[in-house]
Amino acid sequence: MQRIVLVGCGVVGQGFLEIISRKRNILKRMGLDFRIVGVIDSSGGVIDENGIDPLKILEIKKRGNLPEGIRFEDVINSVDFDIGIEVTPTNPDTGEPGLSYIKAMIERGVDVITSNKGPLIVAYKDLMRLASKNGVQFKFEATVGGAMPVISLVERSLAGNQILSIEGIFNGTSNYILSRMEKELLPYSQVLLEAQELGIAEKDPTFDVEGIDTAGKLVILANAIMGIDAGIKDVEITGITGITTEAMDLAQRNGYAIRLIGEANREGQLKVSPKLIPRFHPLALDGTLNAALIQTDLAGEVFIIGRGAGKIETASAILSDLISIST
Amino acid sequence: MRITLDLEIKDVPGELIKVLHPISDHGGNIISIVHNRDKSTPRGRVPVKITFEIDRKLFEGVMRDLKDREIDIIRVGEQRLLEKKTVLLIGHIVHTDLTDTIDRIDSTGFAEVVDLQLTMPDLNYPSAALVTVSATGKKELGKALEILKDVGKKKKILVIEPVET
Numbered sequence: 165m166q167r168i169v170l171v172g173c174g175v176v177g178q179g180f181l182e183i184i185s186r187k188r189n190i191l192k193r194m195g196l197d198f199r200i201v202g203v204i205d206s207s208g209g210v211i212d213e214n215g216i217d218p219l220k221i222l223e224i225k226k227r228g229n230l231p232e233g234i235r236f237e238d239v240i241n242s243v244d245f246d247i248g249i250e251v252t253p254t255n256p257d258t259g260e261p262g263l264s265y266i267k268a269m270i271e272r273g274v275d276v277i278t279s280n281k282g283p284l285i286v287a288y289k290d291l292m293r294l295a296s297k298n299g300v301q302f303k304f305e306a307t308v309g310g311a312m313p314v315i316s317l318v319e320r321s322l323a324g325n326q327i328l329s330i331e332g333i334f335n336g337t338s339n340y341i342l343s344r345m346e347k348e349l350l351p352y353s354q355v356l357l358e359a360q361e362l363g364i365a366e367k368d369p370t371f372d373v374e375g376i377d378t379a380g381k382l383v384i385l386a387n388a389i390m391g392i393d394a395g396i397k398d399v400e401i402t403g404i405t406g407i408t409t410e411a412m413d414l415a416q417r418n419g420y421a422i423r424l425i426g427e428a429n430r431e432g433q434l435k436v437s438p439k440l441i442p443r444f445h446p447l448a449l450d451g452t453l454n455a456a457l458i459q460t461d462l463a464g465e466v467f468i469i470g471r472g473a474g475k476i477e478t479a480s481a482i483l484s485d486l487i488s489i490s491t
Numbered sequence: 492m493r494i495t496l497d498l499e500i501k502d503v504p505g506e507l508i509k510v511l512h513p514i515s516d517h518g519g520n521i522i523s524i525v526h527n528r529d530k531s532t533p534r535g536r537v538p539v540k541i542t543f544e545i546d547r548k549l550f551e552g553v554m555r556d557l558k559d560r561e562i563d564i565i566r567v568g569e570q571r572l573l574e575k576k577t578v579l580l581i582g583h584i585v586h587t588d589l590t591d592t593i594d595r596i597d598s599t600g601f602a603e604v605v606d607l608q609l610t611m612p613d614l615n616y617p618s619a620a621l622v623t624v625s626a627t628g629k630k631e632l633g634k635a636l637e638i639l640k641d642v643g644k645k646k647k648i649l650v651i652e653p654v655e656t
Contacts (some may be wrong), residue, residue, distance in 0.1 A: 406649045409620035410610045411581045415651075418608070418621055422651060424580070440579055440621065440653040447654060 166490055167213075169202035169206040169274075171265050171362050172251035176279050176306070177205065178225055179270055179479035180249065181218035185230050187483065196490055202239045204407075206251075209234035211243055247489060249482060250278040256380050256396065259286035269317060270294050270302065277485045279306035279478055285380045288387040301489050304388075306481035308381045309334060309454045312470030313484065318389040318458065325460035327390050331427035334381040336452030336472040337365045337372035338404050338424040344436070345412050346421060352407060374403035375424060375436040378412055382426040392432045402437040415440060418440070421448040492627050493522070493544050493573055497566040498557075499536040502528070510539065513556035536563070544628065572603060572625035574632040578639065579621045582648030585611065588610035589620075595642050602626035602635035 170177055184191075184198060186432045190382035191198065198216040207229035210216055224230060239245075248269035250263045269276050271294065278284070283291060284304055292459050293300035305315050309332075318327060333339050337359060344355045347474030356373070361366035371377050380397040386392040404424050423440040425447065446467050449455055459465055471477040500506040507526060514521060525540040532538065538550065545553065556566060584592070593604045606623035626632035636652065645648040 217538070402649070405583055406582055406617075408612075408617055408619060410612050410617075411579055411651075414608060414610050414619045414621050415579055420577075420579075420653075425654060427655070438649075438651050440651055442575065442653075445654060476595075 165198040165199055166247055167199050167201045167245040168247050168249060168486075169204075169243060169245045169269075170200060170241075170249050170391050171204055171236060171252070171269075172253075172262075172280075173203055173205035173221065173225060174251070174253065175475050176251040176478045176482070177249075178222055178267070179475035180251065180482050181222055182478060183479050183483055185218040191487075194487070194491070196487065198486070198490075199244050202229065202243050202411070204234060204239055205230055206233040209239065209240060223321075236265055236268070238387055240272055245274055247275045247277065247486065248349070249486070250283075251482070252280055254280050254282040256282055256285055256376060259283040262286060262308065264358060266291060266302075266372060267294060270298050273298055273300060275279040275303075275489050276456040277303045277306075277482055277489070279304070279482055281307045281377075281380045281384060284384045284387070288384065289393060302376075303485035303487050303489060306415075309456065309470060310336075310472040310474060311475065311477035311480045312454050312456070312468055312472060313481065314456050314458075314468055315332055315388055316484065316488070317466070317468060322458075322460055322463055322466065325462045327430075328461060329427065329429040330385055330456055330458050331425055331447070331448060332456030333423055333449060333454055333459055334426050334456075334472065335372050335375075335424060336454060337369065337379045338375075339449060339454075340364050340372065340452045342404060342407065342412075342423055343421075345380045345407065345409065346416055347450070349409050349413055351409050352405060371487075373405055375401045375426075378424060378426040378436045379434070382428055382436060386428045386434055390430070391426060392428065392434075394432065394434055398432075399434040399436055401435075404438050407438060419443050421445075423447060423449070492547050492550070492639065493542065493570045494519075494550065495540065495542045495568040496557075496564060497568075497630070498539045498541065499532060499534075499563040499565060500539055502531060502535060502537050509540065509560055510557065510562055510574065513553050513560070514541070514543050514545070515550040516556065517552045518521060518543065519543040519553060520551070527582065538565075561564075564616075571627060572605070573627060574607065574629050575623055575625040576632060576636065576653055577606075577621060577623045578636065578653065579651040580618050580622060580643065580648050581651070582646065584609065584618050584620050587646035587648065592642055592646070592648075595638055596624055596635050599635060600629075601628075601631040 259282040262280040455469040522542040611618045
């Protein structure tokens with residue numbers, strides 16, 4: 165039996181609770197027995213060493229907040245658990261509060277899974293060193309490409325290969341905006357409003373449209389699968405706000421799409437910028453999909469595509485990390 | 492630069508290697524060799540077509556060595572602009588002196604703007620141009636695009652490059 169503490173109970177945390185409940189029987193058949201012994205978020209928390217019903221937590225969240233009074237410190241100091249799942253909101257500048265939570269759990273000697281890019285962007289190397297020093301596993305598939313299993317693909321299925329380069333679409337919001345601009349020949353400002361109404365873009369879209377989110381994911385990939393010691397300041401970043409309808413039209417009439425591409429190569433160059441993509445190239449994708457084209461020394465080119473965001477999709481990546489840790 | 496040589500060699504063992512040595516000795520990279528034994532000339536010689544890439548400065552040395560070895564050179568052909576890439580420019584392309592932007596590439600001697608399509612919306616709005624740059628080799632094309640990006644930075648023109656693969 166593995167005891168789990170969930171740190172963060174927003175969209176992703178609730179998605180995880182939903183699928184851990186839905187997949188209970190399948191997990192049992194796999195010989196896995198997970199017990200949630202703590203759930204905490206910014207408002208409060210629940211602790212029960214005998215196990216918490218995920219559906220009960222979802223009920224509480226539907227009505228309001230978790231009971232006040234229980235904080236992260238209480239969990240780390242008084243609850244026995246084996247795996248910590250950290251899904252608090254991303255802060256790309258400081259990595260907090262996730263960074264402190266992850267460090268505390270690793271130091272406590274438990275395995276950690278996160279969907280939070282911030283801590284990895286800020287302190288990838290430190291966290292890996294800390295995990296190795298404490299003999300625990302630290303997994304973060306959900307941080308890049310949502311349900312698109314890019315990290316485990318390289319770590320497991322392409323084991324033994326050297327990754328020569330990776331280029332891809334890692335931000336669904338930008339990709340949605342660019343593909344809509346292309347299809348309807350509407351200006352950026354109008355498509356952005358539409359995306360905001362649909363909940364695809366945030367009220368403040370800077371993080372997505374200026375390429376910062378893509379840069380963060382690129383930094384994680386560069387560190388995790390290419391062995392490049394890089395931070396966000398090492399990425400040359402150009403966003404999509406300067407793309408005009410006329411440019412889109414001109415590109416389209418000549419057989420090109422324009423997409424925001426993140427790319428990393430063996431020389432350690434990291435770049436996020438809009439690129440011209442031949443219409444029939446695999447990266448000329450529409451909508452909110454994510455994709456990565458990976459060049460390897462043995463397997464040649466490998467292309468992967470999937471849903472880059474979403475409650476259940478992201479939770480799927482967390483569940484996959486959880487099963488991988490436990491088997 | 493890329494050179495194609497049409498030669499005629501004697502139909503005896505070791506002749507072809509005699510031709511290849513001068514090319515590799517001077518750092519040339521052989522792209523293709525066509526050895527037409529079926530089409531021997533009335534003089535009983537075999538026509539050979541060799542294409543290779545070599546630094547312009549070192550090519551003279553290859554020719555000198557081939558002549559020293561008494562190889563019959565029928566024709567020397569240079570393919571000049573080999574590599575090309577299309578980039579998209581967005582910004583005040585015309586009002587920041589388009590002629591100057593093109594000249595910066597054309598004046599390099601190793602690259603040229605070979606195609607340009609321009610759209611100009613209302614005055615004061617950024618225009619867009621699809622520009623094809625051709626160059627004598629991969630390295631030269633890279634240099635030409637760096638120049639274009641540099642000009643773009645100074646003139647506040649966004650330069651969108653194509654994907655690598």
